[in-house]
Amino acid sequence: MRIVVDAMGSDNFPEPDVHGAVLAAQESPQDDIILVGNQTLISSTLQHIQSIPKNIQIVHAEDAIAMADKPAVVGKEKPQSSMHIGLNLVKEGKADAFVTAGNTGAVYAIAMLFSLRRIPNVKRPALTIIFKFNNKPVILLDVGANAESKAEWLAQYAIMGNIYAKYALGLSSPKVGLMSNGEEDSKGTQEIQEASRLIAQLPLNFVGNIEPRDVYNGAVDVVVSDGFTGNIMIKTFESSTRYIVETIRKELRSSWLTSIGALLARPAFRRVREKINPDEVGGAPLLGVNGVVIVGHGSSDKISIKNAIRQARLAFEGNVVGHITQEMQLSAIEEAQ
Amino acid sequence: MRIVVDAMGSDNFPEPDVHGAVLAAQESPQDDIILVGNQTLISSTLQHIQSIPKNIQIVHAEDAIAMADKPAVVGKEKPQSSMHIGLNLVKEGKADAFVTAGNTGAVYAIAMLFSLRRIPNVKRPALTIIFKFNNKPVILLDVGANAESKAEWLAQYAIMGNIYAKYALGLSSPKVGLMSNGEEDSKGTQEIQEASRLIAQLPLNFVGNIEPRDVYNGAVDVVVSDGFTGNIMIKTFESSTRYIVETIRKELRSSWLTSIGALLARPAFRRVREKINPDEVGGAPLLGVNGVVIVGHGSSDKISIKNAIRQARLAFEGNVVGHITQEMQLSAIEEAQ
Numbered sequence: 001m002r003i004v005v006d007a008m009g010s011d012n013f014p015e016p017d018v019h020g021a022v023l024a025a026q027e028s029p030q031d032d033i034i035l036v037g038n039q040t041l042i043s044s045t046l047q048h049i050q051s052i053p054k055n056i057q058i059v060h061a062e063d064a065i066a067m068a069d070k071p072a073v074v075g076k077e078k079p080q081s082s083m084h085i086g087l088n089l090v091k092e093g094k095a096d097a098f099v100t101a102g103n104t105g106a107v108y109a110i111a112m113l114f115s116l117r118r119i120p121n122v123k124r125p126a127l128t129i130i131f132k133f134n135n136k137p138v139i140l141l142d143v144g145a146n147a148e149s150k151a152e153w154l155a156q157y158a159i160m161g162n163i164y165a166k167y168a169l170g171l172s173s174p175k176v177g178l179m180s181n182g183e184e185d186s187k188g189t190q191e192i193q194e195a196s197r198l199i200a201q202l203p204l205n206f207v208g209n210i211e212p213r214d215v216y217n218g219a220v221d222v223v224v225s226d227g228f229t230g231n232i233m234i235k236t237f238e239s240s241t242r243y244i245v246e247t248i249r250k251e252l253r254s255s256w257l258t259s260i261g262a263l264l265a266r267p268a269f270r271r272v273r274e275k276i277n278p279d280e281v282g283g284a285p286l287l288g289v290n291g292v293v294i295v296g297h298g299s300s301d302k303i304s305i306k307n308a309i310r311q312a313r314l315a316f317e318g319n320v321v322g323h324i325t326q327e328m329q330l331s332a333i334e335e336a337q
Numbered sequence: 338m339r340i341v342v343d344a345m346g347s348d349n350f351p352e353p354d355v356h357g358a359v360l361a362a363q364e365s366p367q368d369d370i371i372l373v374g375n376q377t378l379i380s381s382t383l384q385h386i387q388s389i390p391k392n393i394q395i396v397h398a399e400d401a402i403a404m405a406d407k408p409a410v411v412g413k414e415k416p417q418s419s420m421h422i423g424l425n426l427v428k429e430g431k432a433d434a435f436v437t438a439g440n441t442g443a444v445y446a447i448a449m450l451f452s453l454r455r456i457p458n459v460k461r462p463a464l465t466i467i468f469k470f471n472n473k474p475v476i477l478l479d480v481g482a483n484a485e486s487k488a489e490w491l492a493q494y495a496i497m498g499n500i501y502a503k504y505a506l507g508l509s510s511p512k513v514g515l516m517s518n519g520e521e522d523s524k525g526t527q528e529i530q531e532a533s534r535l536i537a538q539l540p541l542n543f544v545g546n547i548e549p550r551d552v553y554n555g556a557v558d559v560v561v562s563d564g565f566t567g568n569i570m571i572k573t574f575e576s577s578t579r580y581i582v583e584t585i586r587k588e589l590r591s592s593w594l595t596s597i598g599a600l601l602a603r604p605a606f607r608r609v610r611e612k613i614n615p616d617e618v619g620g621a622p623l624l625g626v627n628g629v630v631i632v633g634h635g636s637s638d639k640i641s642i643k644n645a646i647r648q649a650r651l652a653f654e655g656n657v658v659g660h661i662t663q664e665m666q667l668s669a670i671e672e673a674q
Contacts, residue, residue, distance in 0.1 A: 133580065144518055147526050181484055181568040189484050189565055212569060213576040228526055229566050231518040232549060236573040239550040243470065244581055247612055251605035258605040264598030268588035275584055 007037030008064035009102030020305020071105030101296035125288030142227035149226030151194035167318030177210030282307025344374030345401035346439035357642020408442030438633035462625030479564035486563030491532035504655030514547030619644025
């Protein structure tokens with residue numbers, strides 16, 4: 001397997017990106033890791049590493065995309081960006097997957113409009129996030145690729161999410177739910193209600209409308225949501241978690257007795273942190289584009305980058321793109337009949 | 338002030354409802370508290386109380402609405418419900434506010450279609466929730482009254498939320514934000530973008546698009562959201578909080594050392610629980626109906642009921658309904674010009 005890693009992606013690039021790539025290369029010596037970005041910068045970062053794995057390569061890119069760059073213009077204005085060049089390596093068959101912790105909107109726009117483009121019949125690629133709750137993966141899509149929502153897009157998200165859960169995560173019959181403001185069929189916007197009817201006709205294990213609690217309690221494996229709501233949902237999760245953890249920290253520090261308690265309880269808190277940390281999974285697959293693309297969090301450290309690369313491996317090994325291509329063709333034929 | 342309290346509202350009715358009403362009556366001897374519900378049941382609950390406050394009255398209602406009842410039919414099928422009778426007391430000027438911890442959809446439907454009805458020019462009443470983060474109230478609306486969203490409704494939510502923050506919560510120039518999937522103007526659905534333009538023209542302190550983190554960090558006082566997203570947001574907050582707290586509890590119990598730590602830290606955890614507990618505020622105002630209506634959580638205990646009654650008092654004393662009536666008239670006139 002040949003995996004391209006954007007060396008210029010994360011907020012603190014190139015350190016986490018390069019070091020994460022090295023860790024991944026050490027973990028899987030049979031794979032090739034191709035770092036794409038500024039050659040000088042990458043080389044000088046690699047110099048600090050004792051023994052550079054042989055399966056690390058560098059492809060130079062003149063330009064890089066910043067977090068502040070506007071996704072709508074970067075495809076045209078920065079054709080020599082590490083993202084653009086990296087995605088094209090996959091498009092041209094010179095690599096099997098692309099991993100970046102960079103500007104999500106930019107990778108979406110470049111992949112969809114300039115490089116890999118969509119898998120035939122896919123209306124809108126979706127950004128996916130994989131959480132782990134109680135050691136069980138839950139995948140949510142769309143978490144922000146498309147602010148608008150149409151019933152048909154949501155049905156396609158269900159197809160793609162189901163395939164990812166099955167072939168990349170290895171679940172035998174993933175339970176698929178549709179995020180709504182209540183479990184009853186009558187709940188949701190008209191678009192959501194229509195999507196529910198469409199998904200119910202698909203050959204997958206659809207459990208119907210779900211609510212946020214079902215994301216945490218193991219009731220579903222795949223959460224289908226419109227991108228506007230999905231994006232706000234994961235940000236609510238992130239910021240409420242941060243708020244609660246900060247409130248706990250503040251209160252624990254407010255007296256010497258509770259401070260001692262906190263000290264003794266430290267191992268437990270460390271395990272909690274590991275459990276609620278989305279970086280464990282490391283990357284969010286962009287599903288529906290014609291190639292494996294994994295997008296990591298901007299704040300990724302080297303471990304998250306390594307995990308994102310592992311996610312790319314799972315997606316490639318599971319032939320997720322092939323399965324989506326096939327399913328979309330089948331459902332397009334059915335629709336035409 | 339005369340406040341009607343639904344004795345048949347909460348999941349564990351009538352205990353929390355009746356006892357909460359008694360606490361409120363003791364707290365404000367100058368107010369009248371009218372318990373509406375099954376007279377026999379209320380009386381037998383009151384019998385367990387040492388000294389029943391003189392300012393407690395009972396109004397009998399033959400019927401009660403269950404949590405499982407369908408909001409769409411209860412108005413017609415149960416005209417003698419405690420909710421229906423209680424709301425009518427306000428409508429007929431025999432009381433100043435109505436408080437219930439019952440079926441939210443039902444109180445919305447009965448208030449809007451059978452009893453109080455809308456304030457003139459209000460398109461859609463909104464369900465509001467008041468959180469307290471870092472001891473500062475934040476009000477969110479709509480959190481689920483209307484699944485669909487129109488830009489004009491969202492602009493009206495901004496007007497109503499601003500009035501509530503000003504006149505019931507006493508904030509001098511509330512900061513109003515519009516929930517979206519990013520802070521830039523270009524973010525959001527078309528409806529959200531149009532709402533942003535409409536709200537920017539209103540005479541209030543609009544800070545533009547906001548993200549979930551702004552709910553927690555004090556950046557805004559009023560969060561305007563479509564009801565579908567708002568509902569999912571507050572449920573994500575609730576269920577992620579529960580998940581994190583349970584994860585912490587489980588990890589703390591996993592060894593004797595951390596268990597001892599947890600024991601010492603107990604006072605801190607108790608304070609955290611108080612801080613993140615939405616029952617502190619107790620009730621969610623239903624804004625836009627022609628009278629003060631406060632809806633409590635089904636799981637309310639007597640303290641939450643008492644706090645919901647206090648919220649009703651604040652809304653009435655601040656003349657929230659009068660202010661909304663006036664503002665809506667003004668904006669209707671402006672629109673006509």
